[in-house]
Amino acid sequence: MVLLACGQAFAQPSKPLRIIVPFPPGGTADITSRVLAVHLAKGLGQTVVVENRPGGSTIIGTELVARSPADGHTLLVVFPSFVINPALRREMSFDPLKDFKPVGQTMSVPMAIALHPSVPARTLEELIALARAKPGEISYGTPGTGTTHHVMGEMLRLAVKIDIVHAPFQGGAPALVAATGGHIPMIYGNATEVAPSVKSGKLRAVVVTSAERAEGLPDVPTMRESGYPELEATNWSGMVVPSATAPSAIARLNSELVQALRNADTQDKFRSNGMSPAPGTPEEFGAFLKTESARYAKAVRDAGVKVD
Numbered sequence: 001m002v003l004l005a006c007g008q009a010f011a012q013p014s015k016p017l018r019i020i021v022p023f024p025p026g027g028t029a030d031i032t033s034r035v036l037a038v039h040l041a042k043g044l045g046q047t048v049v050v051e052n053r054p055g056g057s058t059i060i061g062t063e064l065v066a067r068s069p070a071d072g073h074t075l076l077v078v079f080p081s082f083v084i085n086p087a088l089r090r091e092m093s094f095d096p097l098k099d100f101k102p103v104g105q106t107m108s109v110p111m112a113i114a115l116h117p118s119v120p121a122r123t124l125e126e127l128i129a130l131a132r133a134k135p136g137e138i139s140y141g142t143p144g145t146g147t148t149h150h151v152m153g154e155m156l157r158l159a160v161k162i163d164i165v166h167a168p169f170q171g172g173a174p175a176l177v178a179a180t181g182g183h184i185p186m187i188y189g190n191a192t193e194v195a196p197s198v199k200s201g202k203l204r205a206v207v208v209t210s211a212e213r214a215e216g217l218p219d220v221p222t223m224r225e226s227g228y229p230e231l232e233a234t235n236w237s238g239m240v241v242p243s244a245t246a247p248s249a250i251a252r253l254n255s256e257l258v259q260a261l262r263n264a265d266t267q268d269k270f271r272s273n274g275m276s277p278a279p280g281t282p283e284e285f286g287a288f289l290k291t292e293s294a295r296y297a298k299a300v301r302d303a304g305v306k307v308d
Helices: 002-010 028-044 059-066 081-088 124-133 148-160 172-180 191-199 247-262 264-272 282-303
Strands: 017-021 048-052 074-078 100-115 138-142 164-168 186-190 204-208 234-242
Touching: 017 028, 017 059, 028 048, 028 074, 028 100, 028 234, 028 247, 028 264, 059 074, 059 234, 074 100, 081 148, 081 282, 100 124, 100 148, 100 191, 100 247, 100 282, 124 204, 138 148, 138 172, 148 164, 148 186, 148 282, 172 186, 172 191, 186 191, 191 204, 234 247, 234 282, 247 264, 247 282
Parallel strands: 017 048, 017 074, 138 164, 138 186
Antiparallel strands: 074 234, 100 186, 100 204, 100 234
């Protein structure tokens, strides 16, 4: 009866909703959340506030939502770090798959490997050959330790048996600056962030990680085309709520989220930033989270990824 009452009350929320973004302002998570907040507010008839709570490799913002009332008024934006962190850290105050319930996926964006023009490689195979000829001399920049980019970089290292060195930065932007400036020879970044530098000639992209070619890098082959389908991956995002949230509240949130993602204005803004909207059910996103959790746990274990 209590759950039913909560669900009925949520049909017309009486207070503002919060979307907690565990990343700094200005990034992909922040952009998508603010676009979606506008449409969610219209559908729910209530203000939706986006709050940036970065820190601790997204753990600070995640813990905040885990402790929040399970009334459907506080949502957490999650990226792959949500399911990677448990594999990297033994002591965490929450379990991503037990302490949260999925609302739905929001988007996906391909990643890309790009090189400074001074690097004598124009394809992934040429890069692999170069790395084998110069073991331990090629470093690759990422947005940080334990990010999707880092784990996928280590999966590449293991899959093709090369010795490349991880160079973590505090976000994708600093890594991009270092790569375009020639301070590091290689970057594993979001295709959306890399594309402008590729088009201007400051970087050379050799491969994208999505199943299909990236819209912003149409001439760059995929991992599958390059012979490594096991290294396909996307940097995805979605929303979750505390696990005790009523199913009816989750259903309402998902309904509004799907409508927001199917809105023409939302789709235009997402695609202009190189992101693909990914509307779906809570069940579909939940199954996806379990699959991604198992995949990344194995990758972290096999590669021996450690938190600095």
